[in-house]
Amino acid sequence: xxxxxxxxxxxxxxxxxxxxxxxxxxxxxxxxxxxxxxxxxxxxxxxxxxxxxxxxxxxxxxxxxxxxxxxxxxxxxxxxxxxxxxxxxxxxxxxxxxxxxxxxxxxxxxxxxxxxxxxxxxxxxxxxxxxxxxxxxxxxxxxxxxxxxxxxxxxxxxxxxxxxxxxxxxxxxxxxxxxxxxxxxxxxxxxxxxxxxxxxxxxxxxxxxxxxxxxxxxxxxxxxxxxxxxxxxxxxxxxxxxxxxxxxxxxxxxxxxxxxxxxxxxxxxxxxxxxxxxxxxxxxxxxxxxxxxxxxxxxxxxxxxxxxxxxxxxxxxxxxxxxxxxxxxxxxxxxxxxxxxxxxxxxxxxxxxxxxxxxxxx
Numbered sequence: 001x002x003x004x005x006x007x008x009x010x011x012x013x014x015x016x017x018x019x020x021x022x023x024x025x026x027x028x029x030x031x032x033x034x035x036x037x038x039x040x041x042x043x044x045x046x047x048x049x050x051x052x053x054x055x056x057x058x059x060x061x062x063x064x065x066x067x068x069x070x071x072x073x074x075x076x077x078x079x080x081x082x083x084x085x086x087x088x089x090x091x092x093x094x095x096x097x098x099x100x101x102x103x104x105x106x107x108x109x110x111x112x113x114x115x116x117x118x119x120x121x122x123x124x125x126x127x128x129x130x131x132x133x134x135x136x137x138x139x140x141x142x143x144x145x146x147x148x149x150x151x152x153x154x155x156x157x158x159x160x161x162x163x164x165x166x167x168x169x170x171x172x173x174x175x176x177x178x179x180x181x182x183x184x185x186x187x188x189x190x191x192x193x194x195x196x197x198x199x200x201x202x203x204x205x206x207x208x209x210x211x212x213x214x215x216x217x218x219x220x221x222x223x224x225x226x227x228x229x230x231x232x233x234x235x236x237x238x239x240x241x242x243x244x245x246x247x248x249x250x251x252x253x254x255x256x257x258x259x260x261x262x263x264x265x266x267x268x269x270x271x272x273x274x275x276x277x278x279x280x281x282x283x284x285x286x287x288x289x290x291x292x293x294x295x296x297x298x299x300x301x302x303x304x305x306x307x308x309x310x311x312x313x314x315x316x317x318x319x320x321x322x323x324x325x326x327x328x329x330x331x332x333x334x335x336x337x338x339x340x341x342x343x344x345x346x347x348x349x350x351x352x353x354x355x356x357x358x359x360x361x362x
Contacts, residue, residue, distance in 0.1 A: 005058070006109045007135055008207075009050045010099040013043055013063040013071065013117035014086055019278045019343070021350050022334035023311060026362050031118040032070050035282050035311075037296040042118040042276065047075050049124045050113070053132065060084055061117070062095050085238075087245045093221060093256040094248040096203075097214055098241070101225045102232045103207045110207040111139055114253075119200070120285055122272025130269045134204035137172050137265070144213070144258065145204040146175065148197030148266045149273045154187035157277060159199035159254070162190075163266045175264040178254055197266065200273055203253065210257070217260045221248055279327045279343050283309040293320075297330075309340060334361050 017030030024030035031043045038045070043061070050059055057079055061071050065085035072083060084102070086095060096114055103110040113131055121127050134145040148161050159180055163173040178199065182190060190196035214222040224247045231240035258264055274281050286294035286309075293302050297312030303321045312318040312330040320328065327343060329336040338346065353361055 004053075004055060006107060006111060007054055007113075008058045008103055008107075008110050009054050009060065009113045009115065010096070011043065011046055011050070011059065011061045011115055011117045012092060012095055013061050013067065014089055014095065015116075015118070016089075017118065018347050018350050020282075021346060022331050022336050022361065023329055026359070027066070028070065029067075030276075032067070032074060035276060035296075036120070036286055041074055042120075043071070044074055045121075046115065046117050046119070047078065049121060049127060050115075051077070052124065053128045054113075057082070060099055062086060062099055063117075064089060085241075087242050090245060090248045090250045092253045093218060093251045094245065096210065096253050097218075097221055097225050097248075098244075100207050100210050100214070101229045102237075104211060105229065105232050108208065111135055112205060112207050112210070114203045116201050116275070118276055119202075120272070120274040120276045120281075124271070126269070126271040130267055130271065131204065133171060134267055137169065137267075138205050138209075142209050142263055143205070144210070144261060144264045145172070146258065146264065146266050147200045147202040147204075147269045149200050150268055150270050151191055151196070151198050154184060154191050155198065156181055156184055156187050157281075158275065160187075160190050160196040161199050161266055162195050163197065163268075165195065168265065171267055173266050173268070175258075175266050178259045197268055198273075199254070200269070201254075201275070203258075209263075213257045213261055217257045218249075218251070221256075224248060279309050279311075279329070279346075280340055282311075283327075283340065307340070 013031050015029060016026050017024035020030040023033055032041050034041050056077055060082045062084045063071055065087055068083055068085045103112060130147060137143060138145055161178055162176040164176060167173050224244050228240035228244055231237055274285055283294045286296060288294045292307040293305060293310060295310045298314040299317040300310050300312055301319045305320045305322055306324045308323055309327045310320060316330055318330055325340045327338045327340055
């Protein structure tokens with residue numbers, strides 16, 4: 001693994017996963033849960049995937065301060081200094097600026113993979129291969145690579161990336177546009193054209209090049225980090241972050257940099273990816289019984305019920321009769337029963353719960 005000592009990973013684990021309520025809670029969100037009953041939580045699976053080809057001491061987790069102890073507990077092999085807490089949630093751009101400025105101080109030759117902590121990847125071997133191809137390309141060029149997933153159906157919950165049809169080198173293509181989540185008809189058009197891939201939100205670049213892009217496209221954020229950068233990797237790092245974060249705009253790396261930069265490239269990938277964003281995506285990725293029910297929970301009994309997503313604790317008996325096309329999630333203090341085709345509204349229901357019941361059930 002030539003050069004692998006300069007390869008780093010930042011796993012972003014600060015989100016609250018409200019679409020997986022009531023299993024995902026603000027004090028224990030979905031990246032720390034075993035949504036698919038695999039025996040590993042989502043962040044543990046993500047860490048293991050990277051630890052297969054990146055030195056452990058080069059893997060960082062950027063999370064919210066309130067989750068640092070959960071990360072310690074779930075990833076005992078991760079060096080403590082590699083768990084980075086953000087003082088507030090400001091989307092992905094400040095998070096990426098933080099790890100980039102920190103790494104630049106540690107290793108000016110660093111190249112970085114940035115990835116969400118809560119995605120599902122069924123083929124880690126194919127994933128490794130693509131990541132190494134991406135690292136190899138960005139180490140030779142001033143380029144940002146994003147991994148594009150070959151779409152299998154017209155999903156309206158994902159962003160799409162349009163790309164040039166001629167490769168610049170083996171399997172690497174220039175990106176034309178980033179597109180927001182489309183309506184169904186538009187998604188069908190994207191699929192038919194063959195020019196669009198799903199945006200997996202996984203990025204690869206040299207740290208020095210992304211820092212230059214911050215300077216060019218998000219200059220105010222760049223200035224705020226530069227002013228404090230000498231405090232990174234010292235005892236003053238936390239105090240520096242407390243100065244920096246209130247001054248940062250809440251913006252994603254996609255909007256802040258990727259949509260504007262001219263040097264964005266893509267590797268079309270197939271590694272069994274899902275962003276595991278909703279109960280329906282969990283349903284799609286769980287085994288189903290002959291009636292189409294996806295059941296996570298040892299004591300669930302189903303009679304004459306079809307196409308349901310059922311999640312319950314292993315010691316809890318849940319008996320279902322007659323339901324069709326429902327999400328049923330049973331936790332110690334909340335029971336959710338919701339039609340599968342209404343799952344996009346779960347966020348709104350959670351907001352209603354907050355209005356009526358306060359934070360107790362969130």
